[in-house]
Amino acid sequence: MTPPYESRSRMTTDPVLKTLFLPLETAQVDLDEEARVLFLRARAGRELALLDVADVTCEQSFAPSRDALDKAGYKVSAETDEGGFDLVLVLPTRQRQEARAQLARAAMKVRPGGMVLACAANTEGAKTLESDLESLLGGADSLSKNKCRVVWHPMDPEKLDTGLMAEWSRLDEPRAVLDGLWQSRPGLFAWDRIDPASRLLIDHLPETLSGRGADLGAGFGVLSRALLDKAPKVTSIDLYEAEKRALDLAQENLKGYRERATLTGIWSDVTKGIEGPYDFVIMNPPFHQTGKADRADVGQGFIKAAFGGLRSSGLLYLVANRHLPYEHTLKDLFASVDMIADEGGYKVICARKGKGR
Numbered sequence: 001m002t003p004p005y006e007s008r009s010r011m012t013t014d015p016v017l018k019t020l021f022l023p024l025e026t027a028q029v030d031l032d033e034e035a036r037v038l039f040l041r042a043r044a045g046r047e048l049a050l051l052d053v054a055d056v057t058c059e060q061s062f063a064p065s066r067d068a069l070d071k072a073g074y075k076v077s078a079e080t081d082e083g084g085f086d087l088v089l090v091l092p093t094r095q096r097q098e099a100r101a102q103l104a105r106a107a108m109k110v111r112p113g114g115m116v117l118a119c120a121a122n123t124e125g126a127k128t129l130e131s132d133l134e135s136l137l138g139g140a141d142s143l144s145k146n147k148c149r150v151v152w153h154p155m156d157p158e159k160l161d162t163g164l165m166a167e168w169s170r171l172d173e174p175r176a177v178l179d180g181l182w183q184s185r186p187g188l189f190a191w192d193r194i195d196p197a198s199r200l201l202i203d204h205l206p207e208t209l210s211g212r213g214a215d216l217g218a219g220f221g222v223l224s225r226a227l228l229d230k231a232p233k234v235t236s237i238d239l240y241e242a243e244k245r246a247l248d249l250a251q252e253n254l255k256g257y258r259e260r261a262t263l264t265g266i267w268s269d270v271t272k273g274i275e276g277p278y279d280f281v282i283m284n285p286p287f288h289q290t291g292k293a294d295r296a297d298v299g300q301g302f303i304k305a306a307f308g309g310l311r312s313s314g315l316l317y318l319v320a321n322r323h324l325p326y327e328h329t330l331k332d333l334f335a336s337v338d339m340i341a342d343e344g345g346y347k348v349i350c351a352r353k354g355k356g357r
Contacts, residue, residue: 016091247266
């Protein structure tokens, strides 16, 4: 489906997305009418108008990006089973194992003679991306602009390193971590460890929490599982997570708790609101999105969503980097706000929505 011009015109652009489409704009890469195009880790932007002549499938497991693509009218799913595409576009993630797995996926999805086109910021592995594509497909053309580099090369089965493709395709597969007690995969936040902020929050979650709760930004299930081990009166937890790859693993990591509590995974953008009403909310909100700069607005969106989803006497337990300015938002909304821990550069805050039900 071709998105309406009005939707496209309101989209914001980013330098990596803009640079990705340069070879199409300059006709260094041809796009035939009705070509089949797959866009891995797709993001919405006005540049996608260059694909209007094509049959476009967007693959995106991150809910905010999925929602933006869907709103713009593109066909989008977390993962597609189709293959034989004429052009595969890739916006690799910063994590190297996951990025290489994405290149391998592109090579598997493109038809012989089709084109693989990828782009990264110079500060996020652009040179490595070019050398990786060259190693995998046997060559790479490139352009640099906007402090980014776009690389491309056609699929030639005789030049394809099939062994490397097979090796890289396994790099981000789910695996046992933390002495085999958890399932996780590269590319997720703190994928092979329990991060210190979460550990601090876990230490300060009270055993007295009870009833129905929500875990916002649940990751692969660390906070929810720790709470279920600690608080026997918790009867249900809704796990909200924007990254479906993490949510699928959270449900796997919590399957042993389903007899004692109702556990529901919700693949969504928390900043758009949550369900409820909840007796409590726990969270270690993200403060980065697609870049390295701090994004306090994301955590503030989580706080507002928690407030909206809590019962009138509900409790919020939040951990965050000490420097992030969340207190003003909390005090504007909640009846009481108390810092209950301040250690190692992190703070744990307990906020009560109001008095009584």
